[in-house]
């Protein structure tokens with residue numbers, strides 16, 4: 035087994051250098067449009083079972099640690115912009131560590147996520163050299179260099195999974211962390227539990243020059259956005275889009291076209307952006323989910339996106355995939371439905 039692992043390490047080095055070269059040459063296509071997408075981390079999953087290698091990576095002189103407690107990210111505030119990366123010794127000194135997860139490598143520099151308990155985080159709030167702030171605000175306000183947003187999303191999602199999955203769903207015994215934080219094992223029934231990601235469809239029903247936006251009761255009073263909902267078991271993405279649109283606003287949709295996706299670690303979603311062709315017109319709102327919904331034409335959408343609408347109506351900011359789903363329709367009209 036050791037020989038196999040070492041062979042994998044060797045090949046991984048080659049893959050990492052290819053990945054870096056491709057990244058520099060932008061062979062992955064255009065840069066990410068929304069926050070949390072476009073990670074430059076090589077996850078190096080083959081290291082996860084190698085405890086000696088992981089220990090060496092944690093001691094690496096360029097190792098960096100993202101420290102998280104619940105919704106709070108711990109930033110170093112001495113410089114501008116604040117730095118989310120801590121040295122391993124600095125991270126350990128911040129408080130009782132709940133879990134440590136190996137996130138991957140950036141240009142061979144190891145990156146880890148560390149979860150600290152809530153009491154430790156509370157004690158840090160009074161320190162002037164630190165800033166505790168949630169990940170949405172970090173993205174909206176541009177609090178850190180954007181290159182940190184994808185690994186912060188990765189760290190928050192998986193540390194949140196650990197916090198909510200300390201016991202075996204099969205037999206209820208306490209589980210233990212394995213595979214560098216990427217699995218929890220049950221010592222009683224031997225079940226292995228893996229982190230989960232919940233697919234969410236987020237879509238814009240369109241018909242000719244118009245589309246439908248809705249308002250959740252949670253939104254600021256002037257903000258309108260795409261409809262969204264969780265995929266259900268046994269459902270394709272297209273079926274989930276049609277069902278959610280029918281449930282929330284009473285419209286029937288035909289073709290569904292994939293647009294783009296966005297990790298959304300609140301707590302563990304993957305937003306799957308789509309456009310859908312609406313083939314009926316009358317809106318019937320499900321008041322339990324949507325406060326308002328109506329048709330908008332492209333000209334009005336353009337004013338909303340540019341924050342120039344005469345009534346102050348707006349769409350979500352560019353950190354959110356909804357902004358880009360709407361922008362694509364403004365730019366291409368019903369061309370969004372052409373494969």
Ligand SMILES: [Zn+2]
Nearest residue numbers: 202205220223
């Ligand atoms: Zn069990």
